[in-house]
Amino acid sequence: MNWTNPNEFFAMGGYATYVWGSVGVTVLVLYAECLFLLKRRKTALAHVKRDAALGAEDSK
Amino acid sequence: MPWFAAAAFCLTVAGLYVGFFMAPTDAQQGDGYRIIFLHVPVSWMSMFIYVVMAFWAAVGLIFNSRLSAMMASALAPTGAMFAFLSLWTGALWGKPMWGTWWVWDARLTSELILLFLYMGFMALQSAIDDQRRADKAGAVLALVGVVNIPVIYFSVQWWNTLHQGASVSLTQAPSMATIMLIGMLLMALAAWMYTIAVALMRVRCIILEREYRTAWVNDLKEIRQ
Numbered sequence: 001m002n003w004t005n006p007n008e009f010f011a012m013g014g015y016a017t018y019v020w021g022s023v024g025v026t027v028l029v030l031y032a033e034c035l036f037l038l039k040r041r042k043t044a045l046a047h048v049k050r051d052a053a054l055g056a057e058d059s060k
Numbered sequence: 061m062p063w064f065a066a067a068a069f070c071l072t073v074a075g076l077y078v079g080f081f082m083a084p085t086d087a088q089q090g091d092g093y094r095i096i097f098l099h100v101p102v103s104w105m106s107m108f109i110y111v112v113m114a115f116w117a118a119v120g121l122i123f124n125s126r127l128s129a130m131m132a133s134a135l136a137p138t139g140a141m142f143a144f145l146s147l148w149t150g151a152l153w154g155k156p157m158w159g160t161w162w163v164w165d166a167r168l169t170s171e172l173i174l175l176f177l178y179m180g181f182m183a184l185q186s187a188i189d190d191q192r193r194a195d196k197a198g199a200v201l202a203l204v205g206v207v208n209i210p211v212i213y214f215s216v217q218w219w220n221t222l223h224q225g226a227s228v229s230l231t232q233a234p235s236m237a238t239i240m241l242i243g244m245l246l247m248a249l250a251a252w253m254y255t256i257a258v259a260l261m262r263v264r265c266i267i268l269e270r271e272y273r274t275a276w277v278n279d280l281k282e283i284r285q
Contacts, residue, residue: 037261
């Protein structure tokens with residue numbers, strides 16, 4: 001184990017800005033991509049449903 | 061697909077644990093080198109995704125199959141994201157180690173071109189209304205751009221670059237400690253799993269968007285309930 005206490009871990013030997021800046025932005029971007037995808041899927045499903053409902057009405 | 065997502069999550073946890081807790085501090089770069097556990101996997105991935113995207117684009121162009129074109133479009137945003145992350149983590153690594161965020165070095169410049177290729181591919185596809193033509197135009201762009209991949213990969217050998225040479229290659233023993241290598245490979249595998257999960261998820265959205273009038277889409281259980 002490299003770290004004797006949490007402070008040392010978060011300090012990253014003086015490179016905290018760079019290391020945590022990389023980790024933070026990576027996590028943020030990946031999370032955002034997943035959120036956008038889920039939203040896109042919801043919108044697409046709603047669109048298909050609406051279209052299908054309209055089609056069913058027309059054929060009556 | 062949930063399996064790939066779960067695998068990506070587990071591998072990331074394992075990779076970060078190895079990278080941030082087990083791997084020792086680097087003799088030259090201190091703890092700043094730990095950016096490697098993100099930088100190398102995302103950079104590899106940004107190149108792999110482009111090759112896979114160009115492959116699907118070629119299949120779509122040759123056989124005129126719709127799904128391959130959709131696969132290519134599904135990969136582009138994730139590839140662009142990884143290219144951006146590669147440049148971002150690279151900048152944050154370059155600042156403390158080289159003293160600069162950015163240099164017009166062959167490796168860095170060709171990776172920037174890769175990001176622009178991804179963005180150009182997406183812009184071109186969304187700019188053309190006719191879907192089939194958009195797919196074809198995008199495929200041609202993707203195929204032309206694939207020459208950039210070997211340029212990125214070999215740039216550190218062909219030119220005198222500030223960027224260091226490859227630490228891991230197929231022909232030689234890797235020039236790094238085993239535990240660091242394990243951490244990096246775990247993260248690379250996690251990036252693969254993540255990409256597969258996200259690309260499949262996105263291609264499902266694209267299918268729903270494009271094929272919404274077909275009977276089989278209307279019969280999906282997500283639609284009927």
